[in-house]
Amino acid sequence: MSRILHLSDVHFGTVDARLVDPFLDLAHRLNPDLCVVSGDLTQRAGAGQFRAARDFVARLPGPVLIVPGNHDMPLHNLAIRLLAPFSGYRRVFGAEIEPQFDLPDAVVQGLNTANPFVWKSGRLRPASVWRLTDAFAKAPPGRWRVVVMHHAPVPAADGTPADIADPAGTLAVLARAGADIVLSGHTHxxxxxxxxxxxxxxxxxxGTALSTRLKTGTNDAALVTLQPGKVTVESWLSPPGSAAFMPGPTQTHARPGAAWQKSTEGERPQPGR
Incomplete structure (x- = not known):
C-alpha cells in the first residue's frame, strides 16, 4: 500500500502566506510515500517565485515529483517562451521535466503538457507519449501505473471542456499506454x-493548495492511497477564513475488472452532512 500526497497550482506569487506552514505541518503528519505537485508552481515564472517554490518543495516530506504547468512558462516574454520556455523552471528544479518515480506497488510517470505556443491550453507531445508507453511497458505486472500531468483530457468539475489539444486522442493514448490513474490540476x-x-x-x-486564486472558495489537496484493486482519495481542505487544513470528503474507487466504479466503502462524508 502506497500513499501519495497530491497538490497542485500553488502559484508562488499569489500564495496565501498563512497556509504555508499549516500545509507543511499536515504533509509531515500524513507522512506520504511520495508528494506530487502537478504543475503551476509559480504565478508568472519569475526568478523569485521559482526560488520561493523551490524552498517550499524542499520542505515537503520524503521524495517529491513535480511537473511544470502553463504558469511556469513566461506569459509576456514571447521570445523566451518560444525559445526556452522551461529555462527558469530547470534552473531551480533541474533539467528533467518528465520525472519518473517507482513505488513498491506503482510506477509514477510525470508528463509535461505545458504548451508554449498557446500558453494556457495544454498538449501531449509525441516524445511524451513514447516516454509514457516505454515506462509502463517496462513496469512489472500488477503495479499501478500513475500519470502526473498538469492538464487533464476530461472536463472540469463544473463541466468546462478539457483544456488540452485533442482530448479524445489524449484519452486514447493514456488508455493504450496502460495508465490506471491520472493526477492533474489546472482547473483549480x-x-x-x-x-x-x-x-x-x-x-x-x-484545486489549489496555497493560492488565493480560488474557484471553489476553498484551498485543497488530496491523499491518494493505492491498494490492490482500489484507490482511496482523502481530501484536505482549508475553508475561507481558515489558516488550517481539515479533513474533507473521502471517496473510494474500485476497479474489479476493466472499468473503474465509485464505491461507498469507507467513504467519509463532507463536514456538516
Whole structure:
C-alpha cells in the first residue's frame, strides 16, 4: 500500500502566506510515500517565485515529483517562451521535466503538457507519449501505473471542456499506454471521474493548495492511497477564513475488472452532512 500526497497550482506569487506552514505541518503528519505537485508552481515564472517554490518543495516530506504547468512558462516574454520556455523552471528544479518515480506497488510517470505556443491550453507531445508507453511497458505486472500531468483530457468539475489539444486522442493514448490513474490540476477545482472511452483510467484533479486564486472558495489537496484493486482519495481542505487544513470528503474507487466504479466503502462524508 502506497500513499501519495497530491497538490497542485500553488502559484508562488499569489500564495496565501498563512497556509504555508499549516500545509507543511499536515504533509509531515500524513507522512506520504511520495508528494506530487502537478504543475503551476509559480504565478508568472519569475526568478523569485521559482526560488520561493523551490524552498517550499524542499520542505515537503520524503521524495517529491513535480511537473511544470502553463504558469511556469513566461506569459509576456514571447521570445523566451518560444525559445526556452522551461529555462527558469530547470534552473531551480533541474533539467528533467518528465520525472519518473517507482513505488513498491506503482510506477509514477510525470508528463509535461505545458504548451508554449498557446500558453494556457495544454498538449501531449509525441516524445511524451513514447516516454509514457516505454515506462509502463517496462513496469512489472500488477503495479499501478500513475500519470502526473498538469492538464487533464476530461472536463472540469463544473463541466468546462478539457483544456488540452485533442482530448479524445489524449484519452486514447493514456488508455493504450496502460495508465490506471491520472493526477492533474489546472482547473483549480477538485474532481474525480472517468471517461466512457477510457473506462480503465481514473482521473483525479485537485484545486489549489496555497493560492488565493480560488474557484471553489476553498484551498485543497488530496491523499491518494493505492491498494490492490482500489484507490482511496482523502481530501484536505482549508475553508475561507481558515489558516488550517481539515479533513474533507473521502471517496473510494474500485476497479474489479476493466472499468473503474465509485464505491461507498469507507467513504467519509463532507463536514456538516
Amino acid at each position: 477545482m477538485p474532481h474525480a471521474g472517468f471517461a466512457e472511452t477510457a473506462a480503465g483510467v481514473l482521473f483525479l484533479q485537485v
